[in-house]
Structure formats: structure tokens, C-alpha cells
Amino acid sequence: MNWGLYIVALVIAMVLDVSFVQVFAINHVIPSLAMCLLVFVCLYASRDSVLWAALLMGLLLDMTDVHLYMGSRPYHLVGPHVLGCFFAVCLVLPLRAMVFRRNPLAIGVMTVLLSIAVSLVYCFLWQIRSWYPDVLPPWSPEGVGSAFWRLVLCSLYSGLIAMPLGWLLTRTLPAWGFAMGNSRTARRG
Amino acid sequence: MIASVVLSLCLSLAPTSWLVPWTADIGAIISLPLAPLEHAATRARFWLRPSMEQEDLSSLQVEQLIEERDRYRGMLYQQRLKIRELQSQVQELQAAAQFGSSNSSRLLIAGVSGRRASGVTGPLRLNIGSRQGVLPSSVAVHRGDHLVGLISDDVQRLSSLLIPITDPSNGLIEGFLVPPGTADSRSQFMRVQLAPSGGGMLHADLDARLEVPLNTEVRIDDPGLPAGAQGMRIGRVVDVSRRDEQPLRNRLIIQPWFNAHELASVTIKIDAQQDEGGHP
Structure with a gap:
């Protein structure tokens, strides 16, 4: 896998996620382009590359996710996204053999699954941390249930966005330098 | 790889007081090269989808007049509260001294450059910091006297964090x-x-x-x-x-009146009392 290209794509996806995708917001539900990128890598890269790519993406997501301690002291919690992405790709990797990788619908469905898995770990770890003194979970004052439901909606939206985005990423496939084995791809023509 | 996962698990469960001193600095280092890109992306976002309040404005002059009116109205209420406080104080000279030093402030315009990727809540990153004179606990306003948030305690040299008032x-x-x-x-x-x-x-x-x-x-x-x-x-x-x-x-x-997450820029108001450090 071309790691240089992955890092560039990751930075672009992160920047767009934190600053631009609100343009697509529907009642506070926003898609995640980073999840689409991770699914794309997950479908084509080797197992080890996918796991490292997931850890790197999780780390960057955690380092852009600012939280507040004692009212106004900012900090970053390394873990919820790192473990979430790792868990999600472990879940999705076995499924990639069952889908047509070039099919945009498959990319969309996989994005929904991956994004929900990330959200599950994220909510779980933050729920544990909410029992710590002086720690407010990111969804406060709402409950974890409503936060998870909103993340599920965001996942569905990400899946929708992933279809055209996945199709575009598939056009750039030669540049990524994936070791293409005997993968299942959609029959063309 | 397993070590990375175990380390992440340990960090995710570590006490917050232990994370605060060093993670904010690492986060600031990571966000530093991303800030110009985030700022450009934010501008593109508001160009494509301006917030509702921006659509209502017919001209720059009207906007300036509204801002001026609202600022003076805010000062009016501020002064009323001050007057009530003065009336309740016994020592008139002490109260008068406080009254005299209440009103001057310095204004800075700050662009919103980034926010949490995981949602539409939480702190916002601003593209100005201590180099431009931003001080911790400063007030962020919009259109004169609409309070939208406060600056967090950790102000970086080139960026700062805005905590929305609804946080x-x-x-x-x-x-x-x-x-x-x-x-x-x-x-x-x-x-x-x-x-x-x-x-x-x-x-x-x-x-x-x-x-x-x-x-x-x-x-x-x-x-x-x-x-x-x-x-x-x-x-x-x-x-x-x-x-x-x-x-x-x-x-x-x-x-x-205004959701901080829907604004492209805010005005940072630095009180004279805060500004004793001698910023330009």
C-alpha cells in the first residue's frame, strides 16, 4: 500500500470532516469521509496494512477530538477512536471476501457497518469514563442512548456518501499500490 | 500492533488529570499544520451554505449599524447591573472605583477553523491565539452583544479553543x-x-x-x-x-440567538482588567 498517498488522503478527509462536511448536515446528522476512506483501504489492502491504517486514523481522530476537564482545560483522549477503528476493521475484514469490492453499494454498506462499530466502542469507552469524577462525556447532557442513535444516523449518512466517494476512490486504485490477490470484483460490461 | 492496542486501552482508561498536561500540547502540534487547511475548508463551507443570519443582511452598512446598536444595548444592560451592584455596596468610593474601571475592552476577530469530527457539539478551534493577544476566559461575542462562548484556559500561540455557552x-x-x-x-x-x-x-x-x-x-x-x-x-x-x-x-x-457551531467567525472581547499583561 502507498502509505504516502494514504496519509495525504487521511489528512484531507480529516480536514473536511472537521471543517467542511457540516455543509451536508441534516438536522445535526453529518457524514464522515474518514470512515469511507478506511472502508476503501479495508477492502483492498493487506490485513496488516489495514490494521495499521485503522490505528493511524483512530489516533488522528482522537487528537482532533477536544474535550474539557474541570470546565475549561482542554485535553485529548487517545483510545476511543483508536480502539473503535481497530475493532471495526477486525469486524469488517472477514466480510470483504463476501462482497464485490468495486460495487459502490458494497462500499456503502461496509461503511455503515464499520462506522456503527466505531461508534459502539466510542460510546462504550466514554460511558465508562463518565463514571470518573469531573469527566463529562461528549454527549452530555444527553444520554448515551440518544448519542449512539445520532451516531447510527451519521453512519447511515456516511454510507450514503460512501457510494459516490467509493466509486471515485476506486478510479484511483492503481495509485494506491495495493497487492491485488484473487479478490472478488464486480463483472464489468 | 498488540502493544499499540493495549497502550491505547490503557490511555483511554487513564485518569483525566494525568492526560490534561501533555495531550493538549500534542493535539496543538498536530492541529498546527492542519489549521490553514481547516480555515480554507470552513470558508468554503460558509460560502456554499451560509448561516441563516448571514442571508438576512441586506448590506454591510446595515450589519454595522445593527452590531453597533446591539453593542451599546449590551453596554446599557451591563451598566444597569453595575448600577444595581453599586447601590447595594456600603462604601461609595470603593463602588465608584469599580464602576470606573468596568467598561473598556479590546476586540479581536477570530475565524472558526475546526471542530470535533464526531459531531456538532463541543469546543471549536479558533485561528488566533496568544500571539494576537487572546487571553484565557475571554468572552466570545457575535454581533455586538450576543454571547456565544468563552475561551478555554489553554490558549496556544497561534490558536485557541472556544467553549460554546451551551456546553x-x-x-x-x-x-x-x-x-x-x-x-x-x-x-x-x-x-x-x-x-x-x-x-x-x-x-x-x-x-x-x-x-x-x-x-x-x-x-x-x-x-x-x-x-x-x-x-x-x-x-x-x-x-x-x-x-x-x-x-x-x-x-x-x-x-x-446564535449557535457557535453555525458561525464562521466570532469577536473576542478582552477586558481591560484581563489585559494587564500589556498585549499590543
Whole structure:
């Protein structure tokens, strides 16, 4: 896998996620382009590359996710996204053999699954941390249930966005330098 | 790889007080090269989808006039609160000294460059920092006297964090109600305690016998907030309903005039008292 290209794509996806995708917001539900990128890598890269790519993406997501301690002291919690992405790709990797990788619908469905898995770990770890003194979970004052439901909606939206985005990423496939084995791809023509 | 996962698990469960000193610095280093890109992306976002309040403006002149009017109105309320405080003090000279030093402040325009990728809540990153004179706990306003948030304690050299006023980390906020059409009356305003209720809204509970019309304005009067925030507008009452758990109390739902997450830029107000460090 071309790691240089992955890092560039990751930075672009992160920047767009934190600053631009609100343009697509529907009642506070926003898609995640980073999840689409991770699914794309997950479908084509080797197992080890996918796991490292997931850890790197999780780390960057955690380092852009600012939280507040004692009212106004900012900090970053390394873990919820790192473990979430790792868990999600472990879940999705076995499924990639069952889908047509070039099919945009498959990319969309996989994005929904991956994004929900990330959200599950994220909510779980933050729920544990909410029992710590002086720690407010990111969804406060709402409950974890409503936060998870909103993340599920965001996942569905990400899946929708992933279809055209996945199709575009598939056009750039030669540049990524994936070791293409005997993968299942959609029959063309 | 397993070591990385185990390390992440340990970090994710580590005490917050241990994470605070070093993770904020690493986060700032990571966000530094991303800031110009985020700023450009934010500008593109507001160019493509401007917020509602920006669409309403017909010209720059009208916008400036509205801002000026709102700023002076905010100062008016600030001064009223100050006057009430002065009246309650016994030593007149001491009160007069405080009154004299209350009003001057320095304004800085800050662009919003980034926010959480995981949602539409939480702190926002601004593209100016201590180099431009931003100080911790400064007040962020929009259109003169609409309070949108506070600057966090950790101000970086080139960036800072804005905590929206509706963020739960601010805790309870004290304010007072100004019913529509009573802006110039000298009647006693009703005091309320505002709490975040999620979705960028606030709520307050009030005695059910007190009648609160819709669109009643809510302004800040909280000794725990900086002097520059006092008397500023925070929102308006959009719903009043009886509480089932406490039938003698009504719950007011307060919608902020401006959601910090919907703004491309804010004005940082630095009080003269804060500014003693001698920033340019």
C-alpha cells in the first residue's frame, strides 16, 4: 500500500470532516469521509496494512477530538477512536471476501457497518469514563442512548456518501499500490 | 500492533488529570499544520451554505449599524447591573472605583477553523491565539452583544479553543429575563438559572405563578463569568411548559440567538482588567 498517498488522503478527509462536511448536515446528522476512506483501504489492502491504517486514523481522530476537564482545560483522549477503528476493521475484514469490492453499494454498506462499530466502542469507552469524577462525556447532557442513535444516523449518512466517494476512490486504485490477490470484483460490461 | 492496542486501552482508561498536561500540547502540534487547511475548508463551507443570519443582511452598512446598536444595548444592560451592584455596596468610593474601571475592552476577530469530527457539539478551534493577544476566559461575542462562548484556559500561540455557552462544561449560568417591549423599563427583572439541555439549547425552571411570554430575552448576570459577559444576550424563550415532576414550576426552553457551531467567525472581547499583561 502507498502509505504516502494514504496519509495525504487521511489528512484531507480529516480536514473536511472537521471543517467542511457540516455543509451536508441534516438536522445535526453529518457524514464522515474518514470512515469511507478506511472502508476503501479495508477492502483492498493487506490485513496488516489495514490494521495499521485503522490505528493511524483512530489516533488522528482522537487528537482532533477536544474535550474539557474541570470546565475549561482542554485535553485529548487517545483510545476511543483508536480502539473503535481497530475493532471495526477486525469486524469488517472477514466480510470483504463476501462482497464485490468495486460495487459502490458494497462500499456503502461496509461503511455503515464499520462506522456503527466505531461508534459502539466510542460510546462504550466514554460511558465508562463518565463514571470518573469531573469527566463529562461528549454527549452530555444527553444520554448515551440518544448519542449512539445520532451516531447510527451519521453512519447511515456516511454510507450514503460512501457510494459516490467509493466509486471515485476506486478510479484511483492503481495509485494506491495495493497487492491485488484473487479478490472478488464486480463483472464489468 | 498488540502493544499499540493495549497502550491505547490503557490511555483511554487513564485518569483525566494525568492526560490534561501533555495531550493538549500534542493535539496543538498536530492541529498546527492542519489549521490553514481547516480555515480554507470552513470558508468554503460558509460560502456554499451560509448561516441563516448571514442571508438576512441586506448590506454591510446595515450589519454595522445593527452590531453597533446591539453593542451599546449590551453596554446599557451591563451598566444597569453595575448600577444595581453599586447601590447595594456600603462604601461609595470603593463602588465608584469599580464602576470606573468596568467598561473598556479590546476586540479581536477570530475565524472558526475546526471542530470535533464526531459531531456538532463541543469546543471549536479558533485561528488566533496568544500571539494576537487572546487571553484565557475571554468572552466570545457575535454581533455586538450576543454571547456565544468563552475561551478555554489553554490558549496556544497561534490558536485557541472556544467553549460554546451551551456546553455542559460551563455548568449552571445565572441570567435574567427581559420580556419583549420592556427594554427601557426600570422594573425588576426575573432571575433564572440556566442549564444546558442538549442540542444547543438551554433550560431554566421558574415559579409557575410568574408569567413568562414567549420571545422573552435572556441576558447574563453571573458573577462566575468574566465582567465582559455581564448583561449580554444569550437567547430567547421559545417554550414554556409545566414540569410534571414539579407542578408548581414551569420549565423554560431557551434558544440561543446564535449557535457557535453555525458561525464562521466570532469577536473576542478582552477586558481591560484581563489585559494587564500589556498585549499590543
